[in-house]
Amino acid sequence: MIYDAAIIGAGPAGSAASFFLSQRGYKVIVIERSRKASSICGEYVPDPSSLGIEGEVGSSYSEFFKPFVVNELRRISFKIFGRSFKVDYLGYSIKRSEMVEDRLERAQDLGADVRLGESFITLEREEVYKILTSKGEYFARYVIGADGFLSRISRFLNGEKVDLDDVSIAFPIEAELKVEDPSEMKLIFDEEVAPGAYAWIIPRGDSRANVGLGIRCSMITMNPLDYMRKFLSILGIEARDLRGRFVPVGGLVKRVAEDGIFLLGDAAGMVIPSNGGGIHNAIISAYLLSKSLESELPEEKYTSYVNRYIRGDLEAGLTYRRAADVLLRLGILKKMIGLLPRSMASEAITGRRGKYYPLLKIVSYLYPLSKGRGGSRSACRLA
Ligand SMILES: Cc1cc2nc3c(=O)[nH]c(=O)nc-3n(C[C@H](O)[C@H](O)[C@H](O)COP(=O)(O)OP(=O)(O)OC[C@H]3O[C@@H](n4cnc5c(N)ncnc54)[C@H](O)[C@@H]3O)c2cc1C
Secondary structure, X not given: OEEEEEEEOOOHHHHHHHHHHHHOOOOEEEEEOOOOOOOOOOOEEEOHHHHOOOXXXXXXXXXXXXXXXXXXXXXXXXXXXXXXXXXXXEEEEEOHHHHHHHHHHHHHHOOOEEEEOOOEEEEEEOOOEEEEEOOOEEEEEEEEEOXXXXXXXXXXXXXXXXXXXXXXXXXXXXXXOOOOOOOEEEEEEOOOOOOOOOEEEEEOOOOEEEEEEEEEHHXXXXXXXXXHHHHHHHHOOOOOOOOOEEEEOOOOOOOOEEOOEEEOHHHHOOOOOOOXXXXXXXXXXXXXXXXXXXXXXXXXXXXXXXXXXXXXHHHHHHHHHHHHHHHHHOOHHHHHOOOOOHHHHHHHHHOOOOOOHHHHHHHHOOHHHHOOOOOOHHHOOOO
16 A cells, blocks of 8 residues: 655654644554664643744644643743843743554544654655564655654755754653742753763652753763763752753754655754754644645655744754853853843743844854864764
């Protein structure tokens, strides 16, 4: 049989693609290498109003995750090199695994063929695509790359090059923790705690939280796990089985669609580079794909939707991340932090373009000169 689409990967992007495409009547097959299509992360998603996304795109995104919300978060409390302040920003802590599993099941009810524990190996272009996996071969008109960081599908469109400066490694756990205000997420920026990124405490109620940190692969000087162990010991949390996962923070890939191949979520570099959040774009890109396949020129349509709804925040986030890299590497950020307006920091971290964007854009031009200062590149190897 020939499927309309073969979706590679069943994380937030792949599960959303299977759900939205099946809803529109497409016959899809989902290939996921893990036996269980789930894993935890910070499990935080912004409200569509915080992202400035309205209309059917915003409501489709929101309806996708809303049944899995465990806690509403109304504020972000920042601690940046010892300076503390708060901003209002609406978001949610969600049950990510339940969301992914439920959406895959719904897609299956609508006819999707879901294969867990099966790895994509390669593809060949015949009249349609022939997809070779660890267990067999399948035929499909479209191939959807939802296979995350170091996507094999993206290699067909964008090659293999990865700059270590564009990669973070992050560790999440869920733990018992008494939190003062369950509606407030805490982000801690400190070179000693989380070089080049930040540590987080995301309440899931008043006595549980998702706790973790991200660190930039090019800025660390010790074993990545030791940063997480140190942070947990400060909080008095004991944890075993800590596992890090890579986060692409280099922005959008060059080509998101070509010749019947489409890239979604992390496979397309859709993580906001200044905060590491990518669940929202994984879901939104899947919805945009489902709309695009109705067009006569789906690749062009999808690319134009990505440019309209996703590209802007990724470009702004990359500019902010690079400006922060410059200030960090020159040792200026820590000294200047008391002088910087709060709104500049919150703009940069949430990744939305604001009044300080032009200034930070100028600072970001120095980024190529700052590269390679500090950190140890060998401490973090890409698997
Ligand atoms: C520790 C950590 C914390 C994070 N916290 C947050 C957060 O709080 N909020 C937020 O918005 N974002 C967060 N992120 C980022 C977020 O997890 C990703 O942006 C999101 O998971 C992207 O979804 P995805 O489906 O595109 O990719 P993934 O979740 O990476 O899913 C890709 C899937 O493809 C499968 N796959 C890969 N290769 C193959 C293959 N060859 N064959 C078959 N299957 C394959 C993988 O097994 C995986 O299931 C965090 C990331 C990390 C690492």
